[in-house]
Amino acid sequence: MNTIKANTFNEIQKLLTKKVTKLFLLSTILVPVLTKLLVNHLFLIDWVALPTENINFTLLDLFITILIPLFIFIAATDLFTGEGERGTLFQVRPIRRIELFLTKVIAISVLCLFILLLEWLAVMISSAVFDKAFDIADIPSSVGAFIVSWFPIIVLTAFAVMLALFVHSSVLAISGMIVLYLFMMFIPYVLPGSLYLLPSTYLDWYMQWLSDVSFRWIIQTVTYLCSSFALFFSIGYYMFNRKEA
């Protein structure tokens, strides 16, 4: 257990020293603040009074469908493909392969949760400062929405890690993931049957938690998320295990 904990910290530290991670964390704070400033103090849109909560959720949408997936792709590429290229993937350390694999996946997921919570904090603080219609009663539903969004993001992390292990070049991995992600966003318009097969479909599932959710639907989607995580994780580990040190 201690090795897992120690190595998770180690992997998080590796990610945090990267410039791109710092950039993501900075944008997590800046994007909500700037949006709120624009919405409330720009004459261009004074004719419309959009519900404050609505804007908060649009900000969440922006992060869970664009920025966080992008961060996941970069992090997964760096921790797996990049280290494979540099030859630092398997260090001389008393750690089993499964532990190493697990800690890397946990590290990316934890950082995603951190980004989500930081964004929530930035949204709430800027909303309290700039919005006239800030309502404290909205806090539980919004924090719930941000935390619930974490689960499909973990699945996407496992998916990205799996893809990162299939390719041997960082450039190919990151560009391939972005192209594939865009493809996943648009393919349902052509083939509606594929919609619920893709992990990207579930990224905005928090919306359905906000309204009255049906029990049946919870079971179905949670089953999907758990089983697809297990699938991506185990395929990823299978690939990871076969790699030569």
Added chain:
Amino acid sequence: MNKKLLAVIGISGTIMLGSVYSISANTSGYDLYKEALKKTHTAESATLDFNLNIEDNKKSIFSSHSIFKSDSVNQLNSISTRLANESEVSNMNMYKQAGNWYVIKDGLDQVYKMDMSKNPHHSNTVELKDDVENLIDVMTKNLQQQITVAEKKDGNHVIVLDLTGKEIPLSANALSTLMIKHAVMLQDNNEMESSDFHIKTKLPELDHEITIKQVKLTAQVNKENYIEQQTIKVILTGKDKQDTRHELVLSINLNATNYNQTTVTPVEIPADKVVEFNHGR
């Protein structure tokens, strides 16, 4: 080790496919409504009772009541409409027979004839409809879960979509407010060339803080899968230039009866009173 891992891959993959299948197989109110809409379009004839009402701060500023009889086998339609705003009432009858629309308005001696044969709006192919359907299916994926269905004792289904405030997608809200803002501006420009066909509505000129408060759609589908009743209610709030608050309520109520049993009797059109009316030119 490898065998165990392969077993996990196999089992989780199967469960995943199973959950995808069961999610796709969810028959929602959305599908029920879509099917009913398709079925309703295939009806050969029907009588529709159409009510539209616009209220501004609880005061009716425009209302219309129409009875629309349609018989697509014999290509016959008749519409009788009663329009009213705050002060005026007007009645109008329209008939479609022999491929043309005839309009008879109360208090006018003439019969207006509209030539619809050159109307370019009939080129909808089935393929295009399918594409649009796919597009709408995917775009409304999150809204579809909010549609509720209740079955009544007589076998009819009541389908409801009720969206308030934050549940209305931001883009839809922003787009429709933009449209309303422009509609008000267009209304200003058109004021000069008033036609004597329709009663003018004086919509309040909303200027700022426009937002859609509620959208509620209900539909009642009968056992034969025809839509029997459809209501739409949209509540919109905003302030005009004088900072007065307006709450506009648009309600539409559509009742359909006599599916496949409506007969439309052609009316005599006195040929000497017919005036050609150029539609939209």
